Structures are given as structure tokens and as C-alpha cells.
Amino acid sequence: MRPSIGILMPCLLLAVFAVGAQxxxxxxxxxxxxxxxxxxxxxxxxxTADHAKFDELRGPFEDGRAVTRACLGCHTETGQHxxxxxxxxxSYVDPETGQQLGKRHLINNFCTNSRGNEGMCAQCHxxxxxxxxxxxxxxxxxxxxxxxHETTGNYYKTPNSAGSPACSVMFEGKPPIDxxxxxxxxxxxxxxxxxxxxxxxxxxxxxKHGDLSTALKAPPRTLDVHMGEDGLNFACTACHxxxxxxxxxxxxxxxxxxxxxxxxxxxxxxxxTCESCHGLSPHPVDSLASFKLNDHVQSIxxxxxxxxxxxxxxxxxxVDWDWRTAGKTRDGEGYxxxxxxxxxxxxxxxxxxxxxxxxxxxxxxxxxxxxxxQMHYTTIDTRFDPAAESIEINxxxxxxxxxASRIWPFKRMHTWQPYDKGNGTLVYTHLWGEDDAxxxxxxxxxxxxxxxxxxxxxxxSGDYGFIETISWWPITHMVAxxxxxxxxxxxxxxxxxxxxxxxxxxxxxxxxxxxxxxxGTLIVAxxxxxxxxxxxxxxxxxxxxHHA
Amino acid sequence: xxxxxxxxxxxxxxxWHWSQMLLIVVLLVTGFGLHGFHDIFTFEQxxxxxxxxxxxxLFLWLFATFWLFTTRSxxxxxxxxxxxxxxxxxxxxxxxxxxxHPYRKAYWRKHNPLQALAYLMLKIxxxxxxxxxxxxxxxxxxxxDIPDAAQWLHLVALIHTGAAFAILTFVLVHVYMxxxxxxxxxxxxxxxxxxxxxxxxxxxEAYLRKDQPQDIR
Numbered sequence: 001m002r003p004s005i006g007i008l009m010p011c012l013l014l015a016v017f018a019v020g021a022q023x024x025x026x027x028x029x030x031x032x033x034x035x036x037x038x039x040x041x042x043x044x045x046x047x048t049a050d051h052a053k054f055d056e057l058r059g060p061f062e063d064g065r066a067v068t069r070a071c072l073g074c075h076t077e078t079g080q081h082x083x084x085x086x087x088x089x090x091s092y093v094d095p096e097t098g099q100q101l102g103k104r105h106l107i108n109n110f111c112t113n114s115r116g117n118e119g120m121c122a123q124c125h126x127x128x129x130x131x132x133x134x135x136x137x138x139x140x141x142x143x144x145x146x147x148x149h150e151t152t153g154n155y156y157k158t159p160n161s162a163g164s165p166a167c168s169v170m171f172e173g174k175p176p177i178d179x180x181x182x183x184x185x186x187x188x189x190x191x192x193x194x195x196x197x198x199x200x201x202x203x204x205x206x207x208k209h210g211d212l213s214t215a216l217k218a219p220p221r222t223l224d225v226h227m228g229e230d231g232l233n234f235a236c237t238a239c240h241x242x243x244x245x246x247x248x249x250x251x252x253x254x255x256x257x258x259x260x261x262x263x264x265x266x267x268x269x270x271x272x273t274c275e276s277c278h279g280l281s282p283h284p285v286d287s288l289a290s291f292k293l294n295d296h297v298q299s300i301x302x303x304x305x306x307x308x309x310x311x312x313x314x315x316x317x318x319v320d321w322d323w324r325t326a327g328k329t330r331d332g333e334g335y336x337x338x339x340x341x342x343x344x345x346x347x348x349x350x351x352x353x354x355x356x357x358x359x360x361x362x363x364x365x366x367x368x369x370x371x372x373x374q375m376h377y378t379t380i381d382t383r384f385d386p387a388a389e390s391i392e393i394n395x396x397x398x399x400x401x402x403x404a405s406r407i408w409p410f411k412r413m414h415t416w417q418p419y420d421k422g423n424g425t426l427v428y429t430h431l432w433g434e435d436d437a438x439x440x441x442x443x444x445x446x447x448x449x450x451x452x453x454x455x456x457x458x459x460x461s462g463d464y465g466f467i468e469t470i471s472w473w474p475i476t477h478m479v480a481x482x483x484x485x486x487x488x489x490x491x492x493x494x495x496x497x498x499x500x501x502x503x504x505x506x507x508x509x510x511x512x513x514x515x516x517x518x519x520g521t522l523i524v525a526x527x528x529x530x531x532x533x534x535x536x537x538x539x540x541x542x543x544x545x546h547h548a
Numbered sequence: 549x550x551x552x553x554x555x556x557x558x559x560x561x562x563x564w565h566w567s568q569m570l571l572i573v574v575l576l577v578t579g580f581g582l583h584g585f586h587d588i589f590t591f592e593q594x595x596x597x598x599x600x601x602x603x604x605x606l607f608l609w610l611f612a613t614f615w616l617f618t619t620r621s622x623x624x625x626x627x628x629x630x631x632x633x634x635x636x637x638x639x640x641x642x643x644x645x646x647x648x649h650p651y652r653k654a655y656w657r658k659h660n661p662l663q664a665l666a667y668l669m670l671k672i673x674x675x676x677x678x679x680x681x682x683x684x685x686x687x688x689x690x691x692x693d694i695p696d697a698a699q700w701l702h703l704v705a706l707i708h709t710g711a712a713f714a715i716l717t718f719v720l721v722h723v724y725m726x727x728x729x730x731x732x733x734x735x736x737x738x739x740x741x742x743x744x745x746x747x748x749x750x751x752x753e754a755y756l757r758k759d760q761p762q763d764i765r
Contacts, residue, residue, distance in 0.1 A: 288599050289592045295689040457624050488591035494584035506702040509584050509591055513706055517583075520713030527717045531724045538728075541644040 039235035053182040059180025064128050064144055067183045071145045079140030081244040087126040088143065090114070092252045099377055107380060107426045109393050109415035109469040110202035110321065111355070115380075116455050119161025121438075122430035124197035130162040144266060148189045148195065150182040156196075163432050164441025166334060167354070179471050191227060192217050194236040203355070204348075206315045210364065210411040211477040215313030215344070223313040225481045248272040254474060256373035256398065257406045274302040289488070299505070301371075301406045303476050304498075305486040307372045309363045310475045314344030320359035321415040324466045327443040328353055334443065354431075354440045356416075366409030366475050368499055370398030373405075375472075378426060380458065386424035386465075392403035393471035400504035407502055411473040415417065418449060424463020426469075428452035552611055552753060554746040555763035556658045561621075563567075564612045565739055571605040572719065579712050602682055609675075624658055625668045632661040643728060652747040671719060678711035 051057055056070045072079050086092050093101035103121070107113045114121035122130035127142045129135065136142065146155050158171045195217055202208030206215075221228025226239070240249045249272025258275035274282070280297060283290040296305075308384065311317040328334070334353030340360045351357050375394040378384065384391055393413075393454055398405035420427050430452035431439045441447035453460035491499045492509030499507065557565070578598040582588050589597065633649035633683040639662075642650075651660035656765060659667065681704045684691075731748040738744035743765065748756070756764040 288596045292595065293693075298689075298692060311638075401695075403693070488595065489587075492582075492591045505698050506705055508582055509704065511702070512583065513702075513709070516706055516710055516713075520710065523713060524716055527720050529718060535646055535727070536722070541646065548713070 017031040029149050037233055038180060039188075039190050040234050040238045041190075041235040041285045047187075051186050054184075055284070057180065057183040059183065060184065061179040064146060064179065067179055068128075068145050070183065071186075072140060078245065080144060081246070082126075082143050083137065083140060083247045086250065086252075087148075089137065090125060092250070094252065096374055097376060100381075101377060101379075105379065106377060107393070107428070108208075109413055109471050111319070111431065112323075112417060112426075113380075113452070115428050116430050116452050119163055120159045120167075122160055123157045124200075129160055134254055142195075145186070146179075146182050147337075147499050148193050148318070149186040149467050150193075151185045151187050151190060152178070153192060154178065159222075159432070161212045161432070162434055164434065164438055166434070166441040175247045188235065189237055190235050190362075198236075202318065202320075203345075206311060207318045207358075207532070208413075209473055209477075210317035210319075211307065211310040211473075213315035213317070215315045216477070221314060221481060222484070223478060223480075225479050227477075234340050239277075241270075241272065243270075251474065254371075254373040254375070255407055256371050256408060257298075257404055261537075271436055276401050276505060278302070280435060299400070299406055303474075303479070304366075304368060305490075306479050306482070307366070307409060307477075308480055308484060308486050308490075309365055310409075310478050311362045311364050312478055314342060314362075315346070316340060316342040316348060316360035316362045317364070317411065318358045318409070319361045319364070319413060320357075321355070321413075321417070322357040323415065323417045324356065325351065326356035327439075327445060329443060347525055353443060364411065365498070367412045367472075368409055368502055369396075370400065370402070370405045370502065370504065371396050371410075371474065372398040372402050380426055380456075382425065382427060384424045385525040386419075386421050388424075388467070390468035390470055391419075391426075393469050394471060398500075404484075405501065407477040412474055413468045413471040413473065416466045418445060418464050418467055419467045420449075420453075420461050420463070421465035422463040424460060427464065428456060428458065428462065430455065453519045469507050550748055550750075551745050552748045552751065553743045553765040554655060554748065554756065555742045555760075556653065556655070556744050556746060558619075559742070560611075560615055561651045562739055562742060564608060564615075567608060568605065568612075569607070571601045572715065574601040575605070576712065576716055576719070583709060583712075596734075599686060602679070602686070606679060606683075609679075617702075625664055625671065627665050627668055628661050630661065632665075635660050635662045639728070649728075653744060654747055655752045658744075658746070666718070671713075674711055674714050674718065677707055678715065681708040681711065682706075 007518030039073050054074075056073055057067075059068070061067050082088055084103060089102065089103035091100070093099070094101055103114050105115060111117075111121070118125070118135070121132040122135075125149060127135075128144055129142060144157075147157060150197045154175075155177055156174065158174070161170070162168050173419050188232055195212070195214060196211075198212050199205060199214045199216065200207070201212070215223060216227055216230050219227050221231030226234040232238075237247070242248075248270055255271055255273050258271060258273035259280070260271075261275045261280040262277065270276075275297075281294040282297065282302065283293040285291050285294065328351075336349045336353065337351040338347040339350030340358075342360065343362055348360055349358065350360070373491060375396050376392075377394050378391055398408075418429060419425065427449045429445070430437050430448045435451075436442055437444070437447040437451035439445060440450070449464050450460065450462070486498065489509070491497050492507055494510060494512070496506070497510045499510065505511075574597060578589060578594040578601070580586065581594040582598060585638065628630075631651060636648060638650050649660075656666075684704050685701070685708055688697075689695060691700075691758070726732050728735075753764070
């Protein structure tokens with residue numbers, strides 16, 4: 001009886017402890033398989049048609065639009081579906097704020113604005129020929145089906161207008177595209193299709209997002225546990241599920257806290273949240289720590305712990321851009337300088353006459369804050385104090401008290417960019433064009449802004465300056481395998497907590513009451529001192545009349 | 549009245565005391581680790597150990613409380629001022645002069661008045677303060693959506709930590725007290741063997757000799 005109780009207790013303790021501290025580095029993640037299987041692209045699998053056998057796609061095709069006409073010949077409704085999505089409209093009105101968003105209108109703190117520069121920027125419009133305001137958004141034959149669906153990898157796009165000779169030289173000498181081969185190769189979009197634009201946002205590889213780079217074309221599972229070729233090999237559309245050519249998971253409409261989870265039996269097809277597959281209690285409850293982790297789901301976005309760093313995989317992202325230094329020339333010609341070698345050995349430009357200076361970073365620890373999913377943009381229509389120290393391109397809110405908010409990771413992008421000093425607005429800069437005002441080729445910022453604003457009838461004081469701007473990019477890709485996720489101690493620690501700056505919560509380990517600690521320590525130390533003094537006095541006291 | 553060696557700590561009492569000691573040490577070490585005072589354990593290990601030890605201790609206390617009331621042993625902890633002055637005077641002065649401790653254990657009164665008061669305060673103030681706040685803390689997931697939950701958690705953490713400092717202080721004094729009076733060993737042995745010298749009335753002695761001979765030597 002006695003030994004059994006004595007043994008039971010330590011065993012109980014040990015058992016609970018052992019489960020909690022189970023080695024993290026041999027957790028089962030999806031097993032690697034021999035050779036890369038096909039990319040998993042969401043529900044549409046096991047096609048019943050081989051496009052290579054279609055007479056309509058035999059070619060030859062005189063141009064991309066001819067291919068589109070062939071596609072629409074069978075896919076009769078797709079054109080109308082497609083023309084609703086933002087890949088086509090580049091326009092989105094936020095239903096909450098009423099703000100007019102979309103690439104067509106917004107100003108960012110990278111190349112600033114596509115408006116007026118469509119001849120260049122609309123290379124990434126999923127259509128053919130958008131170079132100015134005359135583009136016909138109701139002509140479905142202008143849809144570019146191939147850029148998303150062809151799988152030969154030889155398809156590419158060039159600017160829709162010539163631009164300055166100083167720039168157009170970059171696009172000369174490309175091999176001709178075999179449109180028939182491309183048309184016959186169509187399938188569900190692969191990572192390389194989406195990545196052709198989304199990996200190169202901001203004017204180069206991973207420049208904009210930080211968590212979307214060409215490293216994701218063929219990533220190992222350590223870079224992205226879902227997309228890893230040696231793991232699940234997800235294509236983008238495995239998560240960005242599609243309904244009538246409209247995709248879930250737009251940055252303009254973020255679900256910061258999904259309270260529905262997987263929903264009814266069968267896969268949800270309306271969101272790209274982690275919870276839509278992993279549910280609302282994603283950690284298997286095999287230990288106390290897992291139970292607590294499931295509790296954290298209420299306040300912490302999955303991404304916060306599961307993407308410990310972004311811009312991994314050897315491709316750097318731009319974290320700082322300085323337009324003030326743009327426009328320097330050598331012998332009247334623009335130039336560029338290489339000054340950064342990234343993880344995969346690639347050289348990156350740290351200065352370009354057409355854009356200014358860039359600062360790169362890799363393996364970045366995100367910034368963290370409460371986020372309710374709602375961005376508030378500084379648009380071309382927003383007036384601000386021209387003397388403001390800095391402007392948030394997309395500010396956001398959130399708090400512990402708001403049930404829609406969670407703590408999210410962000411890339412912080414800092415830029416010095418031109419603005420209207422007189423009116424306190426951002427400006428449309430005319431960068432691309434064949435005329436004398438286009439900044440790229442002429443390097444005259446005053447003229448470029450003058451024309452950029454005048455072309456759209458916008459109020460411009462004529463006095464431009466440079467202002468510091470911040471943009472916030474929610475980090476959601478490059479999800480690491482779970483054994484590389486953050487541990488409790490990365491946040492619950494008095495020093496260097498990941499969440500050191502996050503307010504509105506009491507975090508054991510991070511937070512303390514300074515006075516309680518001081519008083520408590522003094523009392524304990526005082527007691528020890530008292531004991532020592534008491535003991536010393538006893539030790540040196542006469543030990544007379546020792547008791548029996 | 550004669551001094552006799554009598555079993556005053558039953559097997560359960562001794563088991564209770566030592567497992568409680570072990571658990572409180574684990575709780576103090578892991579708790580101050582969680583608080584950020586040291587990093588002997590990772591946060592995850594400390595949370596796991598701390599919670600497990602707390603659960604086991606609460607379970608133990610449930611039994612101990614049951615035991616105290618069913619065996620009427622709770623009466624040992626009734627506070628009394630009688631003899632208090634003598635004990636206080638002893639620890640303040642007499643102890644330095646080599647005087648004898650003024651208190652004699654009685655069969656139904658095994659703690660001196662100061663001890664009884666200290667243990668009572670521990671049982672009805674400090675321990676409840678720490679286990680009630682501990683449970684509230686642990687069940688944060690269940691009340692996290694009430695208004696100002698984070699501020700309430702802060703208050704709960706404050707009380708919990710404060711009580712921990714107080715218990716640590718108690719432990720230090722408690723252990724030091726073992727060195728007073730007789731020897732450290734003589735204070736320790738009763739809690740191991742169960743037997744200590746107790747002033748017995750002739751009636752108590754007669755009763756024990758007849759009905760519980762194994763409890764008296």
C-alpha cells in the first residue's frame with residue numbers, strides 16, 4: 001500500500017511531463033514521396049478531356065486572342081465569369097469602408113501607381129492590350145487564358161506599349177511563343193502560373209510580399225509545408241479555392257479570425273483560411289501544451305507561430321525603398337548597381353536610376369500586431385497633413401477586445417516616395433510612356449507627376465516632395481513544418497519576446513508587475529537575512545544549562 | 549502527565565506532508581521559471597509540470613481535507629492564544645540563552661500555538677489564494693471572452709504571484725524552525741517515523757496502552 005502510493009505520484013508527474021515535452025523534431029509531417037507528384041490544385045482533378053487532342057487547339061494561332069476565342073468556343077460561360085474577378089477588373093470596392101481599391105486605382109510604396117502606366121504594369125493584367133484608358137473591359141476575347149493555364153513554361157508577356165527606348169530594350173530578343181503548344185498544354189494553374197505575376201510583385205522577385213518568391217515554384221517542404229514538392233505539393237489554388245473564376249483569399253478581404261472552421265462535411269470553398277481545412281482546434285490534444293495551443297487559436301493567427309520567418313528560401317525581399325535618390329544618370333543614361341547577394345546566390349540591384357535605392361532582407365522576423373482584417377488605405381483621394389512624419393499606405397486596427405481580431409505577422413515596408421506637398425496627397429507618377437514626361441527615360445520627377453495627375457484630372461499643387469510611407473503586408477505563405485514553428489518561450493519570455501510590442505494582453509512570462517516582484521524579492525531576501533542573523537545570534541550565544 | 553513516545557503523525561499525514569512538500573517545491577521552481585526568474589525548464593515544460601503538480605496537489609488536498617474532518621484532526625489547527633506569549637518570547641530571547649522550548653506536545657494538541665496559527669493561516673489564506681487564482685488562471689480559456697478579461701487576468705496573476713512569494717517565505721521559515729530547540733534531526737524524525745514525545749494524561753496513556761498499543765512505545 002505505502003510503496004504503491006509513493007510510486008504513483010512521481011509516475012503521474014512524469015507521464016504528463018513526458019507527453020508535453022515530446023521531441024519536436026520528429027513530428028510526423030506528411031511523408032515525402034518518390035518523385036514529385038502532380039501539384040494539388042483543389043477540387044477539379046481527374047479531367048475527362050485531353051486538350052492536346054482538340055482540333056480547335058491545333059493552331060496555328062496568329063496571337064493570344066485567337067487562342068482565347070478557341071477556349072471560349074467550348075467554355076461558353078467562362079468569359080462572363082472571368083470578367084467579374086479582380087484579375088480582370090483590377091478594381092474592388094471595399095464593402096465596409098466604401099473605399100475604391102484595386103490595382104487600377106491604388107498607390108503603393110513600391111513602383112507607386114499603375115494608373116497611367118498600364119502599358120508596362122498591365123503585363124500582369126490577365127488580358128491582352130491594356131495600355132491606356134481605352135481598354136475595353138467588356139470584350140471577353142481580350143482575356144488571357146494562357147497566362148494562368150498553360151503549362152509549357154515558355155509563355156511570357158511583354159509590355160502593352162513601347163515605352164521609352166531606354167526601357168523597351170529590356171524586352172527585345174525574346175524567343176517566339178509556340179501558341180499552339182501552349183494552348184494544348186492547358187491545365188489547372190500551377191505555382192509557376194500564379195507566380196509569374198505574384199512572385200514578382202513590386203517589380204522583381206519577392207520585392208513586394210516577402211512571403212511570395214520564385215523559391216516557391218519548386219520549394220522543399222521546409223520552405224512551405226503545403227507547397228513543398230517533397231510533401232503535399234499544393235498549387236496555389238489548393239487553398240485559394242475558386243468558384244466561377246473568383247478566388248478566395250484576397251488581400252483586400254481578409255478573414256483575420258475564422259470562426260466557422262471546416263464547416264459542414266465536405267470542403268469549404270469560400271475562404272482560404274487555415275481553419276477551413278485545419279478546423280478550429282488544429283492541434284491534436286495529446287498534451288497539456290497542445291490544449292493550451294488550441295486555446296491560443298482565439299487570439300493568435302496560425303501564421304504568427306507557423307511562419308517564424310519570411311523571405312526564406314534564398315530570395316530576398318525589399319524592406320526599404322528610397323525614391324529620393326532616383327534619377328541619377330551617367331553620361332545622360334540611367335544605370336543600376338548591384339550590391340546585394342541573396343541566399344540563392346542571385347545578385348540584386350540596390351540602385352536603379354528609374355527607381356532609387358533599395359534595401360533587401362532575408363529570413364525576416366515579422367512585425368506583430370492585433371489585426372481585425374480590415375485595411376484602411378491612403379488612396380489618391382485621401383488628404384493628409386503635408387507635414388506628417390509618415391503616412392500609412394494601408395493602416396489597420398484590431399485589439400484584444402475585438403472578437404474579430406487576432407495577432408498577425410506583417411512585413412513592414414518603408415519608403416520615401418513623392419507626394420503633393422501643397423495639397424497633402426499622394427500622387428500618380430507618369431513612369432511609362434513614349435513621351436517626354438515619362439520618368440523612365442527622362443528622369444524628370446516634376447514633369448512626371450504633373451502629367452500623372454493631369455491625365456486623370458486630379459488636383460495638383462505643382463509642389464512635390466518626398467514623404468515616408470509605411471505599408472503592411474500580412475504574412476501567410478512560407479508556412480514552416482510544425483517542428484520549426486515557434487515555441488512557447490519565443491513569446492512568453494521577459495527578454496526579446498516576439499510579441500514584446502503587442503498590447504492589451506497579460507502574457508505569463510512576458511508580463512509582470514515590477515513592484516510586486518521588487519517587494520516579493522525583498523520579503524524573501526529579508527526573511528533569508530533574518531534567518532541568517534537569528535541563526536548567527538544563536539550560534540554565538542552561550543550554550544549554558546543544556547537540557548536533558 | 550508523563551512524556552511518552554507516541555505516534556502523532558499517521559501514515560496518511562506523513563504521506564500528505566511529504567508529497568505536499570515535493571509538489572510545492574516543484575510548483576515554486578516551475579512557477580518562478582514561468583514568471584521569468586530562471587530558465588531551468590522551457591516554458592512548455594514548466595507549464596506542463598506546474599499544471600500537473602497543481603492538479604495532483606489539489607487532489608491531495610481534497611483527500612487531506614476529508615481526512616482532517618473525518619478524523620477530527622482539524623481541531624489541532626484551532627487557533628489559541630494560550631501559551632502564545634511564551635512561544636513568541638522563546639523565539640525572540642529564550643532561544644539565544646539556551647532555554648527549553650516552553651511548549652509540550654499534547655496528544656490532542658500536537659502544534660504549539662504559533663505553529664497552529666501559522667498552519668491555519670497557510671490553510672485558509674495563502675493556499676486558497678494561490679489555488680483559487682491558479683484555477684481561474686488555468687481556466688482562462690473558459691472566461692476569456694468576458695469584458696476586460698485581460699485586465700482581470702492581470703489581477704489574477706498578481707495575486708497568484710504574490711501568494712507564491714508568501715509561500716516561499718513560509719517554506720524558508722518552516723525549514724529554519726527545524727533547526728531550533730532540539731536538533732534538526734529530532735524535529736524531522738516525527739514526520740518520518742510518526743513518533744514524537746508527547747505529554748500524556750494517565751487516561752490517554754491507559755487508553756493507548758490498551759486499545760492502540762502499536763501507537764505508543
